[in-house]
Amino acid sequence: MSTLTRKLPVMMGVMGVVAFAVTGLAACAPGGSNPAPSASLGSVSKTIPKDKITLTEWDQNTDGGSSKAQGTLNKAFEAKYPNVTIKRVSRSFSDLKTTLKLAISGSNPPDVVQANQGYPDMGAFVKGGLLRPVDDYAKLYAWTSYYPSSLLKLNTFSSDGGTWQAGNLYGVSQTGELVGVYYNKKVLDQLGVPAPKTLADLDADMAKAKTAKVLPLSYGDLDKSPGIHLYGVVQAAIAGADKVNNLVTGTSGSWTDPDNVKAATTIQGWAKNDYLTAGSGGVSRDDALATFAKGGCAFMVDGTWQQATLEADMGKSNVGFATLTPEGAPAPVTEGGEGLAWAITSKAKHADAAAAYINFITDAKAAQTLLDTGNLPAVLPSGYTAPSGTLAADITDSYTKIAKANTVVPYLDYATPTFYDTLTAGMQNLVAGQTTPAQFTGSLQTDYAAFTKGRS
Structure with missing residues (x-):
């Protein structure tokens, strides 16, 4: 759960899909500095090994529409990469908060997880060295242009987990929220x-x-x-x-x-x-x-x-x-902005495959899948208009209005x-x-x- 801003070509109209710039959020947390991003973790690639791979992902998409969308996207990814099997573990938000840290601290952690932003979860995971910085993949997949800096900043932490909205990027978000x-x-x-x-x-x-x-x-x-x-x-x-x-x-x-x-x-x-x-x-x-x-x-x-x-x-x-x-x-x-960040755990065995998976479930094509299953994507497809008089219209109208006013x-x-x-x-x-x-x-x-x- 969180806030955001949009300005991309895939966004709606002039505001892009969500101009949730929220000026207050652009500042670092109290007492923090702005440490530089961490050093490179080595070369990265869009090429996924041909060997059989199992990627384990943990998500909190338990509601009807979000669960359906995640299942659809997982199957589509497996169809594109037949050597990759997605093992999905889906838990409610409350359950995820109580079990995820233990899971990613173990000897066989999931590869990809949804991590709640802020100090209680993402900050604690970063402090414990449990998440991998993804600045290199953000550059490789152009996440830094698909998402504006104001959104990405919400998924950043200093390497010691002490300063929110500064330092390294630890994930990107799939859905918008209000x-x-x-x-x-x-x-x-x-x-x-x-x-x-x-x-x-x-x-x-x-x-x-x-x-x-x-x-x-x-x-x-x-x-x-x-x-x-x-x-x-x-x-x-x-x-x-x-x-x-x-x-x-x-x-x-x-x-x-x-x-x-x-x-x-x-x-x-x-x-x-x-x-x-x-x-x-x-x-x-x-x-x-x-x-x-x-x-x-x-x-x-x-x-x-x-x-x-x-x-x-x-x-x-x-x-x-x-x-x-x-x-x-x-x-x-109102409260809102973006859904939990999709992050790569520090012990993920196949980081390139994990990054390709995150890119696949958060890109513009995935946004249409989200809409088709009754969800609000973080970035609305260009030109999208919901049918008048529907719940979808109310939600997207509120989303774009609040985006334009920067009042999330x-x-x-x-x-x-x-x-x-x-x-x-x-x-x-x-x-x-x-x-x-x-x-x-x-x-x-x-x-x-x-x-x-x-x-x-």
């Missing part, structure tokens, strides 16, 4: 309300849903990561892009600033007003998704990776996707090595009413302050 508000068009029509454009609209719409005895927002946080997205969407709609970007990258601000407390207060208020699924801490993400897909509520906050599943369950024109605009702002602001914000767990655990546990307690908004934001600031102090 987190937003899904809505059931039929339910909103019955309530007599339009799709929300602001947080105030969403709040008012949920109040009407509750009055009509309709669950306002389906929410399950048993898997922890949904809490990041709920807080991130509300925070972005209140604080705006610059403040959130500066906060995550340590440029300025505090997690206890009024806007961040207001976001926590808003969410806890929703829970107290029964706008959220009761007992959400014990409800899985999949169960919350199923409730929404079956028409059991008005809204759901989730990422664009749910597109294919919702299209299959609800139809392409019965569900919508909205991103929220902060008061007085010219464009929507990073996933909040990138902030420190321990921020994922602090934020997800804090959100469960906040929604359950076990902590106050001030205590919640205070715990975030304590985590970040300890991190920045240790780097000063």
Whole structure:
């Protein structure tokens, strides 16, 4: 999960597919320098050996559309290179976070993995010497021109894993991502309300849903990561892009600033007003998704990776996707950017084959495969337009609008090595009413302050 920018010929229109330049993200993390890329690891080649090869890849493409796309791309790669067999291991995001480091630390690690950006995962892997820098392959396959520097920077680290967005490149991303508000068009029509454009609209719409005895927002946080997205969407709609970007990258601000407390207060208020699924801490993400897909509520906050599943369950024109605009702002602001980086492990036995595989599943042809299976590619094919009135149209319209305005914000767990655990546990307690908004934001600031102090 992450942020991005686009300016290539394969991108849509003038903005290329995503101008998620996010100026705050262009700066290094607090206390960091800009070390030079590592020395060459030896010669690299696009030629894959003719011997039989098995490439093991680990991914988190478990949702319907992403899993189908990955399977399709893997088969196409094997057809192009008959001597190569792809052994796929697919795990949920939460499972990947808990098992991947152990897997790539072992004596027989996978060759290619999806590594989450930021300090908790990619930074830790780089620090442990578990990932191979891919600057040489980026040059060989022209990734440095296909992706702009602002996107590539999100997949870079200093060789000691201490400085994010500087130093060596450790992967490239396959998909684009936004987190937003899904809505059931039929339910909103019955309530007599339009799709929300602001947080105030969403709040008012949920109040009407509750009055009509309709669950306002389906929410399950048993898997922890949904809490990041709920807080991130509300925070972005209140604080705006610059403040959130500066906060995550340590440029300025505090997690206890009024806007961040207001976001926590808003969410806890929703829970107290029964706008959220009761007992959400014990409800899985999949169960919350199923409730929404079956028409059991008005809204759901989730990422664009749910597109294919919702299209299959609800139809392409019965569900919508909205991103929220902060008061007085010219464009929507939300979390997102790019999917997890595809990286080569340091012990990969066939690095050239691994790089060829990554290039194959992330290039312009792969982008069309992603679209055909209900996914949002990181770079949209030139001239692509989704059918009007469909969920795909809502998603791509939001993606390009936010790209043009440079108003995507990073996933909040990138902030420190321990921020994922602090934020997800804090959100469960906040929604359950076990902590106050001030205590919640205070715990975030304590985590970040300890991190920045240790780097000063």
